[in-house]
Structures are given as C-alpha cells and as structure tokens.
C-alpha cells in the first residue's frame with residue numbers, strides 16, 4: 240500500500256483528528272491565514288497513476304479548492320466539499336522530504352488557484368525535485384514546472400441537474416463559463432513541458448477535443464504534437480473503468496493519440512491517499 244502522513248482535518252471531517260490550531264485554519268477569508276502555506280487535503284506517497292510518467296514513485300500534494308465542479312470529480316473533498324486543513328510551506332516540505340522520492344506531484348482541487356503553489360514549486364526546484372502539476376488548464380502562473388499535466392475539461396464534464404453529485408445543477412453555468420480558457424492553456428503549453436490529458440467516455444467527446452486542439456495549435460508558438468495528447472478513460476472506480484477503458488483505448492488508436500491507464504484505480508480502486 241502507499242504510505243501516507245495524515246493531514247489533520249476539520250473536526251467535522253476528521254477521521255483521526257489531532258486538534259492543531261495552526262493546521263486547521265478555516266477558509267474564512269483573507270487575512271486570517273499565515274502568509275505562507277496551502278490548504279492541503281492529503282499528502283501521500285504512491286505511484287504516478289496517469290500519463291507519461293505512470294509507474295514512477297512520487298509524493299502527492301493535494302491542495303483543496305477548485306474553480307470548477309466536474310460531475311465526475313474523483314477528489315470530491317477538494318472541489319464539491321473542500322476540506323480546510325492548512326499546512327505551512329515548511330511543514331509541506333518537511334513531509335515531502337521524509338519520503339524517499341525524487342518526483343513530486345502537485346494536484347488538487349486546482350493547485351494553480353493558490354499563490355503559494357508557485358512558492359512551493361520554487362522550493363522544490365531548489366531542492367532538485369522533479370515536479371508535475373496536475374491542472375485543469377484554466378490558470379497560468381509563473382513557476383518552475385517540469386511537467387504541466389493539463390486536463391482541459393470537456394462539455395461532458397459539466398454538472399447538469401441530472402449529473403450533479405451535490406445539488407440540482409447550481410454549478411452548471413459557472414462551470415461551463417470557466418472550464419476552458421484558451422489564453423491560459425496557450426501560455427501553459429508555451430512555458431512548460433506538457434501533456435494534454437483528456438477525460439473521455441465515448442466517441443461523442445472526440446469532436447470537441449479535435450476542435451480545441453486546432454484552436455490551440457493556431458494560438459501557440461510551440462508545437463502541440465499528437466504524442467502530447469493522451470486520452471484517459473472516465474472512471475473513479477474499477478467497475479466504471481471496466482466500462483470505459485476499451486472504448487477509449489480504441490479511440491486513441493483511431494486518432495493517433497496516446498492512451499493513459501489509471502494505474503492507481505486498477506491497484507487500489509478509489510481508496511484515499513493512493
């Protein structure tokens with residue numbers, strides 16, 4: 240099993256809470272937080288499960304909070320119902336350094352929402368870590384990133400009333416308005432080594448992917464090659480992946496894109512901290 244250092248949670252969300260005022264600052268507005276640090280949902284060591292670095296031992300730092308609300312989000316407690324545990328940069332770095340890994344994956348939620356993500360990435364860069372940032376591609380920040388793992392969100396991610404896991408479609412319009420930002424996406428691919436990782440369910444997703452790639456190729460001053468494009472099956476559980484993966488693998492072959500498995504789901508299903 241992956242090993243983990245538990246992150247203290249709000250008492251109402253705690254499974255194993257050790258009250259610690261410093262780590263449990265609520266997200267209650269500006270000015271009530273330490274200057275440096277991040278809302279952290281979990282911090283653990285596992286194998287990178289997705290993308291071109293699949294299988295590489297990595298430490299995962301999962302920030303809380305997202306500007307989108309994908310109906311299928313496999314990290315519900317960073318988006319639909321965000322946890323508020325807080326860690327200073329020193330605490331995060333100390334936990335990362337306690338593991339024997341040289342790859343760090345910063346994810347969320349949407350990690351690029353937070354100013355301090357750029358500070359953390361600089362500190363990791365200074366220490367020689369390889370950094371991957373898992374991002375929805377709507378926010379660009381000036382930060383040292385070894386692999387921008389960008390997962391632009393398709394129309395099929397939108398939480399319509401029928402698909403809303405938490406309500407009756409209250410987020411539908413906000414999600415739809417925010418899910419694609421061509422300027423941010425262009426800047427991300429121009430400033431970092433990158434992969435584009437699309438969550439796919441079936442062939443209906445393909446026209447939107449092809450249109451977006453055409454727009455991005457027009458806008459960007461760097462090549463966006465088919466080998467930079469990965470199709471990932473939608474599925475937060477083994478059962479769901481069994482329904483989607485073969486169809487998605489065949490779509491990747493048909494279009495000359497790469498396929499990425501979700502190794503961690505195969506190995507540990509939907510267990511937290513994996």
Ligand SMILES: C[S@@+](CC[C@H](N)C(=O)[O-])C[C@H]1O[C@@H](n2cnc3c(N)ncnc32)[C@H](O)[C@@H]1O
Nearest residue numbers: 311312313314347348373374375390473474475
């Ligand atoms: C939880 S997100 C966090 C990073 C960022 N917010 C994003 O969406 O890229 C991490 C990765 O999981 C993917 N993901 C989330 N839910 C999924 C699901 N049900 N099936 C397949 N991939 C999923 C996202 O597309 C993204 O590539």
Ligand SMILES: Nc1nc2[nH]cc(C(=O)O)c2c(=O)[nH]1
Nearest residue numbers: 285286287288346373503513
């Ligand atoms: N093992 C493992 N690999 C991953 N790659 C990207 C992940 C993410 O949630 O961003 C993830 C994750 O949650 N677990």
Ligand code: SF4
Nearest residue numbers: 305309312318348375
């Ligand atoms: S953008 Fe990422 S973290 Fe946010 S809701 Fe979608 S999958 Fe979840």
Ligand SMILES: [Mg+2]
Nearest residue numbers: 313314346513
């Ligand atoms: Mg994940």
